[in-house]
Amino acid sequence: MRFRYSRPDPEILALLRTMERMRQVFDELVLRSGGDVxxxxxxxRELQRRGFLPGDVDVSRFAETLEKGGVLRVERDRRRLTPRGARDLRRGAFDLVFRNLRGGPLGDHRTRATGEGGERRSETRPLRFGDSPSSIDGAGTLREALARGGIEDLSIAPGDFRVFETEHSASCATVLLLDVSHSMILYGEDRITPAKKVAMALAELVETRYPKDSLDCVLFGDEAKPVEVTDLPYVNAGPFHTNTRDGLRMARTILRRRRHPNRRIVMITDGKPSALTENGMIYRNPFGLDPHIVARTLHEAILCRRERIPITTFMIAEDPVLRDFVTEMTRANRGQAFFASPGDLGGAIFVDFLRNRRRRA
Structure with a gap:
């Protein structure tokens, strides 16, 4: 069989690049519009009219192409995302976060802890009772026998056996708390879209790389409510206050049902706690830090600590007063706090997630 090679058609390559760029813009706008296709x-069309997108591309035909590809479907004369379209958004968010993670100055985050099971390392140690035969280092064992008896009296004694060290990855149950209060879109800065991207990317990571883990997502505004991973593209910030305590309480309830050896809460927020649910009623106070709301929120963080549930908070705000509150809550829980911009949020969360799900066996 013969193959004929030729130079690629520049027009086709240009068209493919244009369509890829259009798809990236479409995915971003779908997330910013809360899943409204x-x-x-x-x-x-407005961006095209203003000259930010190529004028020779028919947006309607682009949408028809997405329909044929199974990304969109028409329901009641409106285009909507299909399950495949929602999955493509998660994969796109995952690729974007990891592309930035690989390219950024975040360093090497391998764990120093070793144990049984998991990824094999180059280091070896003496055989111990209970070690798997599959982890025996044959070459290393032979070297030990030669060093002990020489080539003329070669025999392998129990003390000669060497086994490879391995990194141990423990299963982990994670609840991702996502702040959907009004401040996430206040002052013209969109903080909810980067947070949604991180949530979708984290869901894709757990599903594809750590299938034994569990990931639950909880939104908290005036009150907390769980949300399915498939519904994350449709999440929007609203005219809500920030009921941090209700979010922590729901996360703790969810994790109490999980049987994983490790449980943790990851919270993305940009605002102070300004609401509280008591006796079925929501108490709101958006002015300053209400001492009663703060006290009840800190108490919930302490309850999480008593149940050995660490809270990792990612704060995407610059207000010193809010940072002081997050620091105090972190101290009460003995968890961790990171202060990141929306653009750095993905890398920070993924480095922390991958580092903390490894433990010493």
Whole structure:
């Protein structure tokens, strides 16, 4: 069989690059519009009118291409995402976060702890009772026997056996708390979209690389409510206050049902706690740090600590007063706190997630 090679057609390559760029813009706008496909297409036409997108691309035909590809479907004269389209958004968010993670100055985050099971390392140690035969280092064992008796009296004694060290990855139950209060879109800065991207990327990571883990997502505004991973593209910030205590309480309830050896809460927020649920009523105070709300929120953090549930808080705000509150809550829980911009959020969370799910066996 003969193969004929030729130079790629520049026009086809240009068209492919244009369509890829259009898809990236479409995915971003769908997330910013809370999963509203028609709104995203309207924004694309407006961007095209202003010269930010190629004028020779028909947005309607682009949408039809996505329909044929199974990304969109038409329901009641409106285009909506299909399950495949939602999955593509998660994969795109995952690729974006990891591309930035590999390219950024975040360093090497391998664990120093070793144990049984998991990924094999180059280091070896003497055989211990209970070690798996599959972890025996044959070459290393032979070297020990030669060093002990020489080539003329070669025999392998129990003390000669060497086994490879391995990194141990323990299963982990994680609840991701996502702040959907009004401050996440206040002052013209969109903080909810980067947070949604991180949530979707984290869900994709758990599903593809750590299938024995569990990941639950909880939104908290005036009150807390769970959300399915498949519904994350449709999440929007609203005219809500920040009921941090209710979010922590729901996360603790979810984790109490999990049987994983490790349990943790990852919280993304940009605001102070300004609401509290007591006796079925929501108490709100958006002015300053309400001592009663703060006290009840800190108490919930302490309850998490008593149940050995660490809280890792990612704060995407610069207010010194809010940072002081997060620091105090972290101290009460004995957890961790990171202060990141929306653009750095993905890398920070993924480095922390991958580092903390490894433990010494």
């Amino acid at each position: 028609e709104e995203a297409l309207r924004w694309m």
